[in-house]
Amino acid sequence: MQKAIILFVVMTISLGIFAQSADIVPKPVSVVKKEGVFKITDNTKVLFNASDETEKEFSDLAKDLLKSATGNTPEFVAPTAPKEGNILIQLNNPLDTKIGNEGYTLSIQNDRVFLNANTTAGLFYGMHSIWQLLTVNDGTTLPCMDITDYPRFGWRGLHLDVSRHFMPVEFIYKYIDYIALNKMNVFHWHLVDDQGWRIEIKKYPKLTDVGAWRADREDLDWNSRKEPVKENEPKYGGFYSQEDVKAIVEYARKKHVTVIPEIEMPAHVMSALAAYPEFSCTGEYKPVPPGGVWPITHIFCAGKEETFNFLEDVLTEVMELFLSTYIHIGGDEATKTEWEKCELCQKRMTDEGLKDEHELQAYFIKRIEKFLNKNGRQLIGWDEILEGGLDPTATIMSWRGSDPGIRAAKAGHDVVMSPTSHCYFDYYQGDPSLEPKAFGGNITLKKVYNYEPVPAELSIDEAKHIIGAQANIWTEYMPNGRHVEYMIMPRMSALSEVLWSPKDAKDWGDFSKRMESQYKRFDKLGINYATSAFQVSAKPELDPANKSIKIELSTEAYDPTIYYTTDGSKPTANSKKYTQPFSISKSGTVKAVVIQDGELKTEPLATDFFIHKAIACKVDQKFPNSKSYESTGEYALVNGIKGTRNHADGNWKGFVGNDFVGTVDLGKETEFSAVKVGVLQNIGAWIFYPSQMIVEGSNDGKTFKKIGSVKNKVSISDGERQIQELVVNKKALARYLRVTVKNLGECPKGHAGAGEPAWLFVDEIIVE
Known part of the structure; x- marks a missing residue:
């Protein structure tokens, strides 16, 4: 039985050299780039004879794809045109065992184009590659190349x-x-x-x-x-x-x-x-x-x-x-x-x-x-x-x-x-x-x-x-x-x-x-797609000697142009252009964005950094935190960086069943007016707000006197991911500060983990 042949009558136009990688997603198995282009014009015709219903279905889909790319539906007529100047699409006979049931080969030459496959599925995927190449250009131009393509998984x-x-x-x-x-x-x-x-x-x-x-x-x-x-x-x-x-x-x-x-x-x-x-x-x-x-x-x-x-x-x-x-x-x-x-x-x-x-x-x-x-x-x-x-x-x-x-x-x-x-x-x-x-x-x-x-x-x-x-x-x-x-x-x-x-x-x-x-x-x-890959994140690195924070900005976008501010204002194209990591030595809010062709790709991500009296100080913990939630290094709780609502962001220390008891050595007797600790609640992950926070002071690190305490007033049944800052406001003088954050102990009644140990998450200990 004669297999379907589709001929697209086209005109060959000016030659050019294109990028080494075909602009196709997913990436084809093999691409060999060549010089030249192939152009579809208003006179393009499709020459096609369908030998069965499946091939007719494919031809209808091919029409839709071409109309989507070019804006026109080529006329389908009998296959009488020669190969020169045309695009030939056909099923293989005999079969090409290399490309399997879903693969295809596509050869775009200066004077002709071939699309071959063993099945109409392969032709369909090959047509999607043609559609992608057309849409990334002017809707009518195909760059010359040879493609062999087939899927890795079924x-x-x-x-x-x-x-x-x-x-x-x-x-x-x-x-x-x-x-x-x-x-x-x-x-x-x-x-x-x-x-x-x-x-x-x-x-x-x-x-x-x-x-x-x-x-x-x-x-x-x-x-x-x-x-x-x-x-x-x-x-x-x-x-x-x-x-x-x-x-x-x-x-x-x-x-x-x-x-x-x-x-x-x-x-x-x-x-x-x-x-x-x-x-x-x-x-x-x-x-x-x-x-x-x-x-x-x-x-x-x-x-x-x-x-x-x-x-x-x-x-x-x-x-x-x-x-x-x-x-x-x-x-x-x-x-x-x-x-x-x-x-x-x-x-x-x-x-x-x-x-x-x-x-x-x-x-x-x-x-x-x-x-x-x-x-x-x-x-x-x-x-x-x-x-x-x-x-x-x-x-x-x-x-x-x-x-x-x-x-x-x-x-x-x-x-x-x-x-x-x-x-x-x-x-x-x-x-x-x-x-x-x-x-x-x-x-x-x-x-x-x-x-x-x-x-x-x-x-x-x-x-x-x-x-x-x-x-x-x-x-x-x-x-x-x-x-x-x-x-x-x-x-x-x-x-x-x-x-x-x-x-x-x-x-x-x-x-x-x-x-x-x-x-x-x-x-x-008209797809409502996410531009989250353009979000700019700030990767901080504490400089303990200078009590400053070095900040590196990054995004998943290709070759981004990033603008940033450090005062909390919204960045624009008139803001500082990011070229290399920079340092801050006072508290501030870094906001950064990618601007492409004059367009702000996402809203800026705001990251707060805190330069305070306890930054880069030694902290001793009474109870170890979970190895799964270690946070970042020796100064994890005094590095000027707070956690987000994502408990796995690397800025939280997690304690299962235990309280957090941390003693901060300020290095010398220091006057302060407030001690703050961030805590997280996400009951779906068995993370609950603590019952209270207690702050004590000492000059010798042995005898401590209570400075103040604060109780949690937010319901532990609230299912929203949320963060609160526990604050003890009181002027005092001390070298050592012992901060105790009381774990709820067990997941409460009515919770999926009722009776099981509750998680407590804490981040930065801020001393002002």
């Missing part, structure tokens, strides 16, 4: 949680476009969680009649939302009909994106149990929670046959809607206290010879896996499904770091890497003071780019089980599509290069330079 995924916040169908289409734009190929659709059931199941209509709606608490912080008190109060929610799902799956298929549904079990199912409480252990009705839930104890009953009948019915309808080989069943964060008390669950354990509830979960997962396998599908789940044993045919998604993925690969499981350290795009991507509220952490564009999915601990054969990676988008703090866009772009482009390009081809400088063009493409498409 699973290049992006996840989206639509349970915490429902995303309209129109945005789901756009999301798939973004996946395709970045040459990724998996859309992991998280359709079910405690806060909402989002897919229509005809046999169980209450799943969407009841489970898709929750009390509207959108005006409150996610973790501060109380259960509804009235059944008729305003509701928030939504769901996708089966017709919606079919249309979305088909749309994705045409763009070579596989949609993998996630139907959570046995936990994260409070929305399902609100509709059908009989499938829980207790049978108790609990409403769909409007916000955060922890621990997750209200889960499916593993002892009832009715539970498995229900899940098989649900999965049967799901499999009818989705084309994917994989079905994701969750399997994470199941607290098994109900199973421990449930007579039916305990009987199941006895009947099946299971020694504990972990093995009961393994039984649960294996039973679902057998059902999926019987229907020609494969099970994939979060790495908790490893607990209690698992058949090697199951695929693991490793989110709790790399270790579960390493264990799974060594045991013969295929693994998709998705660790919180690099792939959770609900984490901050810049300084929290300049970013919309996020779940926590900090994963910058550069950190994503530096991720390596294959752990060094694996042998060559074991490494073959790492089939790819994906980014996860949990939407507790993303109420709409524009916010989601902001969180995924441009980090998605960095991950796409990690997963597509050869490992040894990674070059942060080259990537950040190419991202300048990628940002312009985002602008062209």
Whole structure:
């Protein structure tokens, strides 16, 4: 059968020499630059004969891409033009084994262009490279080069949680476009969680009649939302009909994106149990929670046959809607206290010879896996499904770091890497003071780019089980599509290069330079992307001898022009231009920005520095801090630098269970009027404000007299990340100051860690 041939009639114009690296993201496997350009004009025609429906689908997508780049849709006519002066796009016959199923070759010459691939997927990705080259130039010009390109990994995924916040169908289409734009190929659709059931199941209509709606608490912080008190109060929610799902799956298929549904079990199912409480252990009705839930104890009953009948019915309808080989069943964060008390669950354990509830979960997962396998599908789940044993045919998604993925690969499981350290795009991507509220952490564009999915601990054969990676988008703090866009772009482009390009081809400088063009493409498409990579951070270094601070400014942006101030004013193009590190010898606020083409790329990041009477003095601690939160060096608590709301920023000392007791040697008897200490609260990380701070003075370092104290007045139940400064204002004279900050001791009742040791975080001891 003759394969499709697409001819683009073009005119060759003036020659020129272009940069050595093709301006394409993700970076191609091989690029050989040549002299010259190829120009598409208003007379360009596309000569095409489609031999089957798949090739016709590709031609339609090619038209859309060319129109997007050039502003015109070339006329498609019969392929009668000669190769000279044209662009030839065709499927290989015989196949090119080097480029595989998704690769392509692209040769742009002075008088002709060739795009070849083994499949329409390869042609599709090649057309995206042509689109990128056109959009970075004038919309019609292609620089001459030869490209050979194919992906490193077969699973290049992006996840989206639509349970915490429902995303309209129109945005789901756009999301798939973004996946395709970045040459990724998996859309992991998280359709079910405690806060909402989002897919229509005809046999169980209450799943969407009841489970898709929750009390509207959108005006409150996610973790501060109380259960509804009235059944008729305003509701928030939504769901996708089966017709919606079919249309979305088909749309994705045409763009070579596989949609993998996630139907959570046995936990994260409070929305399902609100509709059908009989499938829980207790049978108790609990409403769909409007916000955060922890621990997750209200889960499916593993002892009832009715539970498995229900899940098989649900999965049967799901499999009818989705084309994917994989079905994701969750399997994470199941607290098994109900199973421990449930007579039916305990009987199941006895009947099946299971020694504990972990093995009961393994039984649960294996039973679902057998059902999926019987229907020609494969099970994939979060790495908790490893607990209690698992058949090697199951695929693991490793989110709790790399270790579960390493264990799974060594045991013969295929693994998709998705660790919180690099792939959770609900984490901050810049300084929290300049970013919309996020779940926590900090994963910058550069950190994503530096991720390596294959752990060094694996042998060559074991490494073959790492089939790819994906980014996860949990939407507790993303109420709409524009916010989601902001969180995924441009980090998605960095991950796409990690997963597509050869490992040894990674070059942060080259990537950040190419991202300048990628940002312009985002602008062209109207994407609400983040410019966090342009934020300027101030890296301080204490000079103890001179009691000053040397400051180095840096940003992830390519070849930035940085302007700064030290008096707290907003920098402009008339401010000092940063050329080298500088020193400050008095307290001040440094603000710095990148200005590009006269445009301020982000708001300035403000960093306060404190030159005070205790700076660079010796501090003795009574109790050691955690090695994980060491802060920075000998003068960590008296270096003039305060911590941010990010407890892992390197400026905090963390104490688990213990008080902070530090004695500062001022070197000589010194008069002062105030002692200040910064403390942090982030109850989600088990970090609580102290109960009080006590300041004592001494001249001999042995006998101390109380100078003053201050009690914490902020509620320890406040879930917001926040910082306060504890201050004792009193004039005194002393050489030694003993500062005691009292740890709360234990996490309070009602907290997930109730009874466990609480964390105390302190930063700078300021003496004025």
